[in-house]
Amino acid sequence: MAIFLTKESKVVVQGMTGSEGMKHTRRMLASGTDIVAGVNPRKAGKVIDFDDRAVPVFGSVRAAIEATGADVTVVFVPPPFAKAAVIEAVDTGIPLAVVITEGIPVHDAVVFHAYAAQRGTRVIGPNCPGLISPGQSNAGIIPADIAAKPGRVGLVSKSGTLTYQLMYELREIGFSSAVGIGGDPVVGTTHIDCLAAFEQDPDTELIVLIGEIGGDAEERAAAYIAERITKPVVGYIAGFTAPEGKTMGHAGAIVSGSSGTAHAKKQALEAAGVRVGATPTETSRLVRARLAQPGDVAAH
The missing domain is CATH 3.40.50.720 (NAD(P)-binding Rossmann-like Domain)
Known part of the structure; x- marks a missing residue:
């Protein structure tokens, strides 16, 4: 599906x-x-x-x-x-x-x-790359050739570029769907919306969540994962080296004081049982390792 x-x-x-x-x-x-x-x-x-x-x-x-x-x-x-x-x-x-x-x-x-x-x-969206269900349909600007294979991973991301990179790095595994929700301060579909949908999708075995500095969307997603998600989740947060008070790329990616930092988001996700990669490549390695574990992959 x-x-x-x-x-x-x-x-x-x-x-x-x-x-x-x-x-x-x-x-x-x-x-x-x-x-x-x-x-x-x-x-x-x-x-x-x-x-x-x-x-x-x-x-x-x-x-x-x-x-x-x-x-x-x-x-x-x-x-x-x-x-x-x-x-x-x-x-x-x-x-x-x-x-x-x-x-x-x-x-x-x-x-x-x-x-x-x-x-x-x-x-x-807005300001998003859209979404793709490989082998089925593609609504937006995600390059279909980076991950043409349907597979077991569901991806939700604030960043279009990181959506593309993770899809490319995990192309041999494939994706059920990948959703770029956009990086503006106000977006229609959230990490939580996608987490809930992937939890119900029988073809999604593992979820990748990509966030970035600014706002508290990732912290709210972490709380939701802890309470409601049974499937394994692997995360990546962009912006560990971003200077305080600067908007980095997306309009929503601005840090004020200690709020919305990459470190705070990483800590919240890890407290919810999410493995968080330091780089996109490490994140893809964490996904492969988790999918390779014997037993029930859906046990969070």
């Missing part, structure tokens, strides 16, 4: 006809994603050819869903218009919205996350 995204998912791309939308639509199609429509009000009625697949463009998300039965949207709309694009998708009742766009104002993200939560749409 997989979480959130499967081979049955039908994907619509908002902003498909822009440069980033076109590039990544082609890549998603090449990795097997069933992209059934694009959305651009100014280009409604056109059909875009992507190698061996012709994708129709609709003037609205509702029109695209009514014509195709899409149940996932991937949003490549520029920041000033992203809030309206997400709200438009949520108004259709679509179950999953993957917001790739970077640079969305925090206030806009707060508004559309609250709106989506009230109406039952799961949002992944």
Whole structure:
């Protein structure tokens, strides 16, 4: 199986006809994603050819869903218009919205996350690489060729780059799903949401959690793991050498005083029974070692 995204998912791309939308639509199609429509009000009625697949463009998300039965949207709309694009998708009742766009104002993200939560749409992102269920579907910008093999590991990560690196380092084992939740201060789907889904997924035997400095998401995830997760979890925290008070890469990766440091997050995870690697390569070694242990791998 997989979480959130499967081979049955039908994907619509908002902003498909822009440069980033076109590039990544082609890549998603090449990795097997069933992209059934694009959305651009100014280009409604056109059909875009992507190698061996012709994708129709609709003037609205509702029109695209009514014509195709899409149940996932991937949003490549520029920041000033992203809030309206997400709200438009949520108004259709679509179950999953993957917001790739970077640079969305925090206030806009707060508004559309609250709106989506009230109406039952799961949002992944913003400022995220999306998610992939290898061999099934890929919604976002994760390069499918780094881990084309389905497997036993579930991955949830704040960092897109570290998502790619861990997927590459564990490519011989493979993944049930990998979810890049994004590194903004406000994101729709959290580490905890993914932990809960992987716990219920019969094909996920071990979970990898990647965090980074800033905020308390990893500490909250550690508490959840201690109380609710029975499967083994291996972690990695980026930012041990980050200077205090500096935003490092992601808008949410800022440390104030002793709050949100990599050391504090590592300690919280280890207290919950999570093995935490010092580097991505060490993290991948910990995963292999845990999966190689005899007996019930699901015993946390």
